Amino acid sequence: MEYIDLGPVRVSTSSRTPDPDRYQLALGTDDLVLCDSAHPYEPAATAPRTVVLQLPRAALPFRPERVDRLLAQRIPATRGTGAALAQFLGSVGAHAHGCGERELARLGSAALGLATACLAERLDVYDDLPAEAREEALLRRIDAYIEHNLGDPELTPGAVAARHHISLRRLHLLFQGRPAGVAATIRDRRLAAARADLLRPDLTRRPVHSIAARWGFSSAAVFSRAFRQAYGTSPTELRRKRVARQVNDPCAQRTCHRAAPA
Numbered sequence: 582m583e584y585i586d587l588g589p590v591r592v593s594t595s596s597r598t599p600d601p602d603r604y605q606l607a608l609g610t611d612d613l614v615l616c617d618s619a620h621p622y623e624p625a626a627t628a629p630r631t632v633v634l635q636l637p638r639a640a641l642p643f644r645p646e647r648v649d650r651l652l653a654q655r656i657p658a659t660r661g662t663g664a665a666l667a668q669f670l671g672s673v674g675a676h677a678h679g680c681g682e683r684e685l686a687r688l689g690s691a692a693l694g695l696a697t698a699c700l701a702e703r704l705d706v707y708d709d710l711p712a713e714a715r716e717e718a719l720l721r722r723i724d725a726y727i728e729h730n731l732g733d734p735e736l737t738p739g740a741v742a743a744r745h746h747i748s749l750r751r752l753h754l755l756f757q758g759r760p761a762g763v764a765a766t767i768r769d770r771r772l773a774a775a776r777a778d779l780l781r782p783d784l785t786r787r788p789v790h791s792i793a794a795r796w797g798f799s800s801a802a803v804f805s806r807a808f809r810q811a812y813g814t815s816p817t818e819l820r821r822k823r824v825a826r827q828v829n830d831p832c833a834q835r836t837c838h839r840a841a842p843a
Contacts, residue, residue: 585674591635592635592677604635605635609631614654614656632674640697643706647704656703664725665718665724691721719745731774733797767797772811775808785820789805
């Protein structure tokens with residue numbers, strides 16, 4: 582069982598010892614389910630891997646009797662704040678172990694804000710949330726939208742703002758506390774996705790311009806310039822070096838020799 586302490590909240594890949602001071606928000610395959618660890622319950626089915634977000638009762642800005650309405654109720658994890666929370670929990674499980682103490686605390690605050698927004702949406706009291714919690718939830722929805730639409734060449738800050746019914750100015754203000762602005766975030770994520778494709782052995786025969794187009798770049802020239810600026814090498818050079826390392830790798834050679842026909 583993995584267990585990550587994020588300060589105000591905890592994340593694990595299974596439920597822990599019942600704690601009367603905490604709720605458990607469990608993410609299965611497509612749904613979130615809120616449970617009260619102080620009361621016994623028996624799940625109808627068990628997902629292959631369940632991620633559990635443990636929430637202090639005192640940290641939620643709702644009366645207990647209101648939260649109890651959501652116990653054991655299906656919360657879709659494929660749309661709205663449920664989808665944003667689900668994606669966030671998945672990324673925490675994959676990357677949190679490499680974070681420092683301050684980063685973990687920030688992740689904990691983000692998880693609590695998203696969970697609060699998700700529950701508020703189900704209780705139809707979203708507008709009553711503190712502004713900070715609403716903004717955190719909005720940012721996570723924007724992150725998820727950008728991630729799922731990187732291949733769309735029309736993905737621009739203006740399109741992101743329009744999709745979330747906010748002004749372009751507000752969108753830029755939301756990103757002020759981040760290392761990169763909206764346009765730079767879109768570009769950097771596209772570059773990272775394209776770089777991952779260039780390093781995949783099964784895509785060696787796919788042309789560079791095809792990979793560039795797959796991730797929303799308007800032309801191979803624009804892609805190559807941005808790629809060199811970000812990584813200090815061209816896409817073609819990166820791929821050539823990867824192929825050369827594979828050819829010179831003794832393990833790869835032994836594999837090839839064993840696979841060769843007699």
